[in-house]
Amino acid sequence: SAVISQKPSRDICQRGTSLTIQCQVDSQVTMMFWYRQQPGQSLTLIATANQGSEATYESGFVIDKFPISRPNLTFSTLTVSNLSPEDSSIYLCSVWRGGTATYEQYFGPGTRLTVT
Amino acid sequence: QKEVEQNSGPLSVPEGAIASLNCTYSDRGSQSFFWYRQYSGKSPELIMSIYSNGDKEDGRFTAQLNKASQYVSLLIRDSQPSDSATYLCAALTGTASKLTFGTGTRLQVTL
Numbered sequence: 547s548a549v550i551s552q553k554p555s556r557d558i559c560q561r562g563t564s565l566t567i568q569c570q571v572d573s574q575v576t577m578m579f580w581y582r583q584q585p586g587q588s589l590t591l592i593a594t595a596n597q598g599s600e601a602t603y604e605s606g607f608v609i610d611k612f613p614i615s616r617p618n619l620t621f622s623t624l625t626v627s628n629l630s631p632e633d634s635s636i637y638l639c640s641v642w643r644g645g646t647a648t649y650e651q652y653f654g655p656g657t658r659l660t661v662t
Numbered sequence: 663q664k665e666v667e668q669n670s671g672p673l674s675v676p677e678g679a680i681a682s683l684n685c686t687y688s689d690r691g692s693q694s695f696f697w698y699r700q701y702s703g704k705s706p707e708l709i710m711s712i713y714s715n716g717d718k719e720d721g722r723f724t725a726q727l728n729k730a731s732q733y734v735s736l737l738i739r740d741s742q743p744s745d746s747a748t749y750l751c752a753a754l755t756g757t758a759s760k761l762t763f764g765t766g767t768r769l770q771v772t773l
Contacts, residue, residue: 547708577759579760587765588750588763588764588765588766589706589750589763590763591760591761594758594759594760602758636705638705638706642759648711648713649694649711650696650708650711651696651708651752651761652708653698653705653706653707654705655704655705656704656705658703
């Protein structure tokens with residue numbers, strides 16, 4: 547498995563402000579993934595954070611709204627900018643971990659964001 | 663659109679019974695499949711992964727994969743109240759290491 551930590555675990559923010567979420571992994575990984583889980587919904591991939599290059603965003607997600615940094619192979623940040631109530635969600639980072647027989651994706655504990 | 667579909671439930675089973683959770687996927691190129699358990703307010707926890715046709719057992723859990731029918735299932739034997747959670751099915755397709763998730767099935771194990 548993988549040991550992944552996220553900060554903050556939760557936050558309440560006012561609309562129009564921004565929140566930066568940190569994700570730390572216990573060992574080096576090439577790719578880190580950022581997901582959003584809106585209330586009562588499944589997981590939606592926001593972007594893939596690659597060390598040394600720009601993040602790759604999924605359809606419907608843009609860099610201006612969700613800027614991502616990946617300064618090294620164990621750390622990434624996701625910023626949710628210009629917050630609106632629709633951004634109230636759980637934000638999760640994840641990594642793949644495995645060997646020759648298995649290759650599995652593990653999630654951090656998540657950041658619960660409430661926008662008022 | 664590559665999709666993974668699950669019945670949202672709730673699926674209610676009595677304690678000690680077998681819970682059967684089902685998932686279908688649309689992309690025949692999907693290579694690997696994963697079941698996650700998610701308790702309310704928590705992040706998804708990996709239960710099982712399955713890569714080839716057939717059954718894979720791990721304790722009380724059995725994952726079943728049928729690529730011809732594009733069907734994945736998870737059986738939970740001797741269901742316990744602590745198994746009550748939402749179970750997410752996910753498929754890995756393509757070369758970008760991206761998972762596609764189903765909407766999840768909520769399981770309720772009753773006393």
